[in-house]
Amino acid sequence: MTDLAPVRRALLSVSDKTGLVDLGKALAKRDVELLSTGGSARTLRDAGLDVKDVAEVTGFPEMMDGRVKTLHPMVHGGLLALRDNDDHVAAMDEHGIGDIDLLVVNLYPFEETVARGADYDTCIENIDIGGPAMIRAAAKNHAFVNVVVDVEDYEALLAELDANDGQTTYAFRQKLALNAYARTGAYDAAVSGWMAKALGETAPRRRAVAGELAQTLRYGENPHQAAAFYTDGSARPGVATARQMQGKELSYNNINDTDAAFELVSEFAASDGPACAIIKHANPCGVARADTLKEAYMRAFDCDRTSAFGGIIALNQPLDAATAEEIAGIFTEVVIAPGADEAAMAIFAQKKNLRLLTTDGLADPAEAALMLKQVSGGYLVQDKDSGQVSADDLKVVTKRAPSDQEMADMLFAWKVAKHVKSNAIVYVNNGATVGVGAGQMSRVDSCLIAARKAEDMAAELGLSAPLTQGSVVASDAFFPFPDGLLTAAEAGATAVIQPGGSMRDDEVIAAADKAGLAMVLTGMRHFRH
Structure with missing residues (x-):
C-alpha cells in the first residue's frame, strides 16, 4: 500500500441527487470514468455526461424493482480487490x-x-441493501478506495484530488471510511429501532443508538472535559431543532439547561395563555402564567431573582418587545421561544452575547420517546416521563376539599414538580411558583429550602409576608412522614398535591386534617434524578 491512490474510475449511486451533476462534471473534467445506476445515471446523462450503466459492467439488468443491481462480483470485486496483492x-x-x-x-x-x-410495507421498501453492502466493502478497502456517503464531503473530495494531482492520501481515505461505517451503523440503528417500535418490543435483545454531529463544543460540564452535541433526527421542537437567531455558540451546559427549560414551558399550551420558565442548573427557579408574556416573565423572575441571574428563559409564546425589554435588564444566557418579532430581536441585538433560539412550536409533553442514561458498563433506557393528570384524576383524601383556585394552582404546581430534581417541593400561589426546593436527600429539607427562598424574596420585594402564605404545595413523591407536610403548612401552604402510596398515608392525611389543609392524591409520582 502506498500513501497516494489514484482515482480513475468512480461509481455514483445516490438517492439524494443534491450536487450530483456538479460532482459528475468535476470528476469527468479530471478524466475519471463514471459508472452509475438507475436514476443517478439518468440525471448524469441528462446533464450531458458520458456514463456507463452498472448493468453494462455486470452483464445483468437491474431486476426485482431495483432490489438487485449492484450485488455482483463485478462491482464488489472492483471495490474489494487489494491492488498490491x-x-x-x-x-x-x-x-x-x-x-x-x-x-x-x-x-x-x-x-x-x-x-x-x-x-x-413502505418503510420496509425503503431499507437499502446494496448501498450499505457497497459502502462497507469500499470502507474496508480504504487502503485503495475512497467512499463518500455525505453530500457535504463532495467539495473536500475535489479539493483533495486537486491537491494531489488526481490522487488521495491514506489519511483522507481513512476519514472517509470512518464516516462511512458511522453512516451504515446509524442507518441500521434507525431500522432496528423502528422495527422494535413497530413490533412493540420495549426491551429488544440489542439496542443500537446513533446520532449526527451538530456541534463540537468547547468543553463539557467543566473545561477539562471534551464534549460534542449530536442530534437524533427527531423533528420534536426544542433545542436540537431550534434556529439560533443571535448570540455566542451554545455550551454543553447551555444546551442541557435550555432543553430543561423548553420541556418545562411546553407543559403549558400557548392557547392556555402566556407562560414563562426560568432554569438554572437544570432546575426551575421560577415558573409563572399570566395575562401577558411580560407579566409571566416578571412573576417567574420574582420567585428567585438571585438564581435567575445568568439563567435560561423559556417562553410558550413568541417573544415580544415588552418582554424582551424586561429580560434585557439582567444577564441571561439563553432565551428560547416559539418565535420572536422584529422589535424584540432589535432589542436583543444590543445584547450580543445573549443567545436567542426560536422553535416554531412547542414540544408535546405527552409524546412518547426513549430516554437513555449511561452508567458504568451500560445504559439505562426508559420511556420519557409523559405522565399527565387532570382534576378528574385527583382523589381528595382530606375533610376539606380544595377551592377552585387551589385546584388550579395544584395542577400548575404538579406540572412544575415533574421537572424539578428529586426530592422536589414546589410552592405555587395564583399561577406562579413562589418557592422551589430541589435535589435534596430529605423531603423536609426541600420544604424548608423552598420556604426560606420565599422569605428571602419577600424581604427583597418589600412584602409583609412571603407568598407561601396562602399557597399550595406539590411534592413529586409521597410524604413518608407527616413532618414534611407540616413544614409546608408552617410556611403557609393551604393545600397539598402528592402521589400518595406511603405506608403512613393515614398519618399524613390525619395531620393534614388537623392542620386544616386540603390534600389530593395523584396516584402518579415524578421522580427525576
Missing part, C-alpha cells in the same frame, strides 16, 4: 473486473420515510 490482481484480470477507486453512495431515505408516518 498479485492474486487479487490476477483474479481481476481473469474475470475482467475493473478497479473502482471511488464510491459515492447515499442511502434510501429510510429515516425520512419513517418520519413522515409511512406504513410498515
Whole structure:
C-alpha cells in the first residue's frame, strides 16, 4: 500500500441527487470514468455526461424493482480487490473486473420515510441493501478506495484530488471510511429501532443508538472535559431543532439547561395563555402564567431573582418587545421561544452575547420517546416521563376539599414538580411558583429550602409576608412522614398535591386534617434524578 491512490474510475449511486451533476462534471473534467445506476445515471446523462450503466459492467439488468443491481462480483470485486496483492490482481484480470477507486453512495431515505408516518410495507421498501453492502466493502478497502456517503464531503473530495494531482492520501481515505461505517451503523440503528417500535418490543435483545454531529463544543460540564452535541433526527421542537437567531455558540451546559427549560414551558399550551420558565442548573427557579408574556416573565423572575441571574428563559409564546425589554435588564444566557418579532430581536441585538433560539412550536409533553442514561458498563433506557393528570384524576383524601383556585394552582404546581430534581417541593400561589426546593436527600429539607427562598424574596420585594402564605404545595413523591407536610403548612401552604402510596398515608392525611389543609392524591409520582 502506498500513501497516494489514484482515482480513475468512480461509481455514483445516490438517492439524494443534491450536487450530483456538479460532482459528475468535476470528476469527468479530471478524466475519471463514471459508472452509475438507475436514476443517478439518468440525471448524469441528462446533464450531458458520458456514463456507463452498472448493468453494462455486470452483464445483468437491474431486476426485482431495483432490489438487485449492484450485488455482483463485478462491482464488489472492483471495490474489494487489494491492488498490491498479485492474486487479487490476477483474479481481476481473469474475470475482467475493473478497479473502482471511488464510491459515492447515499442511502434510501429510510429515516425520512419513517418520519413522515409511512406504513410498515413502505418503510420496509425503503431499507437499502446494496448501498450499505457497497459502502462497507469500499470502507474496508480504504487502503485503495475512497467512499463518500455525505453530500457535504463532495467539495473536500475535489479539493483533495486537486491537491494531489488526481490522487488521495491514506489519511483522507481513512476519514472517509470512518464516516462511512458511522453512516451504515446509524442507518441500521434507525431500522432496528423502528422495527422494535413497530413490533412493540420495549426491551429488544440489542439496542443500537446513533446520532449526527451538530456541534463540537468547547468543553463539557467543566473545561477539562471534551464534549460534542449530536442530534437524533427527531423533528420534536426544542433545542436540537431550534434556529439560533443571535448570540455566542451554545455550551454543553447551555444546551442541557435550555432543553430543561423548553420541556418545562411546553407543559403549558400557548392557547392556555402566556407562560414563562426560568432554569438554572437544570432546575426551575421560577415558573409563572399570566395575562401577558411580560407579566409571566416578571412573576417567574420574582420567585428567585438571585438564581435567575445568568439563567435560561423559556417562553410558550413568541417573544415580544415588552418582554424582551424586561429580560434585557439582567444577564441571561439563553432565551428560547416559539418565535420572536422584529422589535424584540432589535432589542436583543444590543445584547450580543445573549443567545436567542426560536422553535416554531412547542414540544408535546405527552409524546412518547426513549430516554437513555449511561452508567458504568451500560445504559439505562426508559420511556420519557409523559405522565399527565387532570382534576378528574385527583382523589381528595382530606375533610376539606380544595377551592377552585387551589385546584388550579395544584395542577400548575404538579406540572412544575415533574421537572424539578428529586426530592422536589414546589410552592405555587395564583399561577406562579413562589418557592422551589430541589435535589435534596430529605423531603423536609426541600420544604424548608423552598420556604426560606420565599422569605428571602419577600424581604427583597418589600412584602409583609412571603407568598407561601396562602399557597399550595406539590411534592413529586409521597410524604413518608407527616413532618414534611407540616413544614409546608408552617410556611403557609393551604393545600397539598402528592402521589400518595406511603405506608403512613393515614398519618399524613390525619395531620393534614388537623392542620386544616386540603390534600389530593395523584396516584402518579415524578421522580427525576
